[in-house]
Amino acid sequence: MDNDISEFVGRMQQFIEEQNIRFVDVKYTDLFGRLYHVTLPVSRFGERLFSQGVGFDSSNIPGFLDVASGDMILVPDPETFFVDPFFDPPAVSCFATVMNARTHKVFDGYPREILSRAVEYLKKSGIADRALFLPEFEFYLFNDAVFRTTKRSSAYFFDSIEASWSDAEERNHGYAILDGKGYHIAPPADVHFKFRSKLVELIESADIPVRYHHHEVGEAAQEEIEILPLDALSAADAVILVKYFARMLAKDYGIFACFMPKPLYGAAGSGMHYHQILLKGDKPVFYDDSTGYPNLSRIATNYICGLLTHGRALAALTNPTTNSFKRLVEGYEAPTRLFFGFANRCAAVRIPRYANLPNEKRFEYRPPDATANPYLAIAGMIMAGIDGIERDILPTEENMFGPINGSVDALPEEKRAKIASLPRNLLEAADALVSDHSFLTAGEVFSEAVIEKIVEKEKKEHKELLLYPHPREMELYFDI
Template sequence: MNMKDVLSTIETEDIKYVDFRIVDLLGRQHHVTVPAYAVDEDTFVNGVAFDGSSLTGYKSIEESDMVAMPDPATAFIDPFVEEKTLNIVCNILNPDNSPYDRDPRGIALKAEAYLKNLGIATAAYFGPESEFFLFDNVRYASGPSGSFYHIDSEEAYWNTGKEGQNLGYKVRNKGGYFPVQPTDTQADIRNEMCTLLTQSGIKVERHHHEVATAGQGEINFRFDTLTRTADNLLLFKYIVRNVAAKHGKTATFMPKPIVGDNGSGMHVHQSLFDGDTPLFFEKGAYANLSETALHYIGGILHHAPALIALTNPSTNSFKRLVPGYEAPVNLVFSKGNRSAAVRIPVAAVTPKASRIEFRTPDSTANPYLAFAAMLMAGLDGIAKKLDPREMGFGPLDKNIYDLSDVEKNEIKSLPGSLAEALEALESDHEFLLAGDVFTKDLIDSWISHKRDEIQQVERTVNPKEYELYYDL
């Protein structure tokens, strides 16, 4: 849609309200709703004013006036509100209408512009696989008198002995991949999610139950350009959460909500194109990968310790990134190997579908920042001709988890905590500053916010500590 299309849709679809959406530094969406009769061409020229001091990572109170500038191409009709509402994603501007340097969506747009200016490619395509859990109940608290969390699901293996009506068919620990009904109790819910995603303009490819017990699922949608895919991912999470709520369930994209079972990742497929020409394909080479693709992989793996401060930016992320739960913690690449940080899909792949898959990220990432950072790492690899084969990053076509200790010691690993990842980002971020895509100010702000989160977690008494230390 363009501006005229949006204004026409408001009239022809009898839209009552227009919802303008922005995203804060950490990736949470916010919105302000305006009566449709008050939306006109001036709205798309002057934007919508808001208080930037009230959003995480934005302005301080003495300079808080900011502008949300609608992007008409993102408009869709909200399926969850009673009064017919059109939702539009916005870019963040300063009061003088200049781009705001900390706007995550603005950074994604700058990354795409930087790619084109380099002359390497005309477009970068991204396709995330964002896993999630649907629970029937969640309770948690953290305070001076006690801390706890409790989750429940009708599918959970721990409910095999639940009293009252119990029809069995529980999902075993690590046994939830592709079961049919009645074991898969959420097929109809995922169908509904997919229907609404399609109606909202997102092309769904497939959905299925995932490996973990207690209602883990995955819905794959079609790749798109970097910024548009980030838009789609936020819309995806919005639809998943609201359909779950409609059915009396709660959705979470937390990387590791369950102890002892698989977590939820966000494997990110990536490719570069020059017009209609795929730049990652070379027939007959290893995994049919071009030198450009290999250099891109070299950049991803070389900068991975810093990169995951943006792609896995929660303390919970590193509870998923441990061996034994299908989480890639080893910095190698391989064809078709899901134990590698970078996998090269080879099944049913055409030249235009040739791509790399970075398997480490999770959905606590702000997608605009994470996708932009991945692209910048890959472009740095191309510019410097970083060859992952010469850097000790593989290829390694073995199950890494089955290697001997000696073999494993030769493989570089990811940082073991968010604190270590932030230290890596602090010392390795020049690749993000190229083309003024990221700014030092934003990176410093990100590190500061994330270190504050670490302190909050570290200073909170953990129930496990009672078990370990109460009687010492």
């Protein structure tokens, strides 16, 4: 390992000199997915940085340690270096491993470490050697975004020059997008296509391969970028970086990138569907052309049923905000019930019709959104899938997991009643996690302490939002 670090440092120092790099930016997230960083002059880059790290007070980072035991260090991960396009003077950037300053052991509550343990648990199970994930990025680009809350006032205002209701003077006259008609719309109605192309260039410069980009359904400049499958840890890193790149580039353009699941009433929500593939050696674990139903192996069906069995608890990881549940409602191609289907966009798990070759065989889990910490969300999905495989969970008439390829409303009432629903709000999700998390703590992947911190935060935020008077309430009830 020491020789590997020495070789890496030597290569990087040559690159740093050739490219006139002046800084090293070390990035990490808190337990809940918010990005943090610390920037070092390039003179600090050397082997000592990888052995001693950078000290910091973790008691200031949500979900980490308290004041009494808060000293930790950030050790750069040599596998994650890239040139950060937003630094001037130039900087290389990387993700860090968070370690205890005294023992130099990895902090077991660090989200990247939790995902690493989930991947190792998968390998030890013998089910697969690799888990690949393909996240879809949906987000809005607003020309204006203002919000404010005090004890005596609350308000927010978004505007988009693409929307038919825009108040902006520079709105897209003559080419406004009608409600729900934005999918794949072409320029000039698609105002921000150049922004997306530039964003894709930046994403690929960080070695994140992109499949495509396009305008999404939402009229107010809803965008989508889809990357190609990556190993689980790299996919989670990519989620953090794509959001970072989108927000930074939007700032340069004088606009705002919003990844909230439901920023606009009555408009399309933004999800983050995760396509999933397991490989054992070079063999795709989810493919079996002898099964009939879209070439899914029994293990794939087990994995899917694991996701559905634990879907309500998973929501605390994949949909961890009060805003998440404003998206998970009927009428907007968002899943509300826990079943799977072939090419069914109302299902929690969709098997794509177009991905039917052995090395492409996958399915997507559709409930998640971009407010999730991707390390925890992906780790949770892996653990739920493993549990489904180890318990050989299959669809039955009692659990009604599927396959359901048509509308759920077309089913008889007695069958519809058996289909489990996703939580209706954040409190239900937190309570589900309290009652169902042994699949996460298997193999000590998640600790009880991490589960408790997640539940505590979500219950607190649910209660806080209930107590705030809402502007719409003033319109409905002020004069009663």
